[in-house]
Amino acid sequence: MVLDSRQREMLRLIWRENRLSRWELHERMGVNPNAIGSEAAQLLELGILREAAPESVGQGRPRVPLEIDTATRDVVGLALSPGQVDVARLTLRGQLLGTPASKPVANPSELLATAKRLLKTVVDDQTLAVGISSPGFLDPEEHAILFSSVTGAPQPFDVNALFDAADGRPILFENDMHALAVRWLLTHQAEQSQDVLLVYVGDGRLGAALLIDGRPNRGCMIGANELGHTRFFVETEKCFCGQVGCLERICSTPFVRSRSAQNGFAANAAGLFERIARYDGQDSALEEMAQFLACGLSNAINFTRPNRLVLVSELTRYPRFNDLLLRSIRAGVLFALVDRVRIDVWDQPGAVSAETAGWLALAGLYQDGWKTL
Numbered sequence: 627m628v629l630d631s632r633q634r635e636m637l638r639l640i641w642r643e644n645r646l647s648r649w650e651l652h653e654r655m656g657v658n659p660n661a662i663g664s665e666a667a668q669l670l671e672l673g674i675l676r677e678a679a680p681e682s683v684g685q686g687r688p689r690v691p692l693e694i695d696t697a698t699r700d701v702v703g704l705a706l707s708p709g710q711v712d713v714a715r716l717t718l719r720g721q722l723l724g725t726p727a728s729k730p731v732a733n734p735s736e737l738l739a740t741a742k743r744l745l746k747t748v749v750d751d752q753t754l755a756v757g758i759s760s761p762g763f764l765d766p767e768e769h770a771i772l773f774s775s776v777t778g779a780p781q782p783f784d785v786n787a788l789f790d791a792a793d794g795r796p797i798l799f800e801n802d803m804h805a806l807a808v809r810w811l812l813t814h815q816a817e818q819s820q821d822v823l824l825v826y827v828g829d830g831r832l833g834a835a836l837l838i839d840g841r842p843n844r845g846c847m848i849g850a851n852e853l854g855h856t857r858f859f860v861e862t863e864k865c866f867c868g869q870v871g872c873l874e875r876i877c878s879t880p881f882v883r884s885r886s887a888q889n890g891f892a893a894n895a896a897g898l899f900e901r902i903a904r905y906d907g908q909d910s911a912l913e914e915m916a917q918f919l920a921c922g923l924s925n926a927i928n929f930t931r932p933n934r935l936v937l938v939s940e941l942t943r944y945p946r947f948n949d950l951l952l953r954s955i956r957a958g959v960l961f962a963l964v965d966r967v968r969i970d971v972w973d974q975p976g977a978v979s980a981e982t983a984g985w986l987a988l989a990g991l992y993q994d995g996w997k998t999l
């Protein structure tokens with residue numbers, strides 16, 4: 627099955643407007659009704675579209691709206707993370723089907739066998755495509771993870787076994803930040819033509835993706851834009867990349883704990899987000915972290931001048947800290963850009979998950995510029 631770009635455009639319009647008749651598709655796309663009819667017939671046959679109850683419009687034949695079929699086919703997401711693999715099943719509208727399953731991976735040598743077993747439990751005849759996400763640098767052509775916290779190894783890590791487990795179904799193998807970015811794009815009905823810099827901030831985990839015209843910026847190899855390994859002259863724990871001072875190590879519980887200790891404060895056992903939740907305007911370690919994070923983000927804005935920065939993090943739940951961070955980011959952005967760049971916050975639980983990996987498969991259905999179904 628290979629969908630052409632006209633079918634993807636049809637699907638994208640129906641995705642956005644929920645229901646459209648063949649006649650409305652003809653009007654919006656400027657494609658003749660016969661061609662629309664045959665494209666629609668194929669998508670109905672594949673179980674991607676279905677016909678909804680007819681709507682009467684004045685006199686004449688009632689129109690039959692087409693909608694995304696959420697019952698016939700599904701997509702599967704598999705997320706590889708350090709020490710863990712997760713799978714989830716989603717409808718073609720991105721609703722979770724059942725409960726995602728998870729397995730621990732004690733040693734990277736067990737990663738493939740565990741992931742393969744887990745994938746086999748969810749892939750069946752209904753499965754249209756599989757999205758596989760991993761942090762780090764990937765080679766989708768060779769089916770390899772080149773460098774990642776998941777494998778911990780400096781040499782390429784072959785993931786062909788996962789492709790075998792999908793029994794010939796299309797697989798979208800992408801960086802986890804790209805998966806998150808396309809999930810944001812499809813759920814926010816954003817302008818496809820805008821450049822979007824999406825940044826995810828977790829405890830000790832920071833990643834970024836840049837979407838240009840709704841397509842991922844691929845650079846010289848497939849990976850997130852390595853904002854997490856932007857380095858500052860500050861003492862941190864050693865990063866898995868081999869350096870110290872990485873932004874990803876700064877935005878972490880160990881960093882704020884050690885800074886509190888150095889500043890002579892009583893030991894603070896709270897985790898990063900717990901401290902952010904309690905932030906009352908007086909926590910110099912958190913404020914120092916916010917300054918480093920803002921510096922990294924404002925420099926990224928100055929360098930890429932995106933239409934939007936989308937900040938995805940639990941921290942955006944807490945207004946006091948969130949305001950401090952956003953003010954500090956704006957203070958570091960060039961005057962010419964500051965009023966033009968829109969900053970959105972997105973508090974998406976389970977942002978890096980199998981559910982998000984499943985959205986990669988949906989990207990292949992609805993978006994151009996991704997590996998297509």
Ligand SMILES: [Zn+2]
Binds near residue numbers: 869
């Ligand atoms: Zn690093």
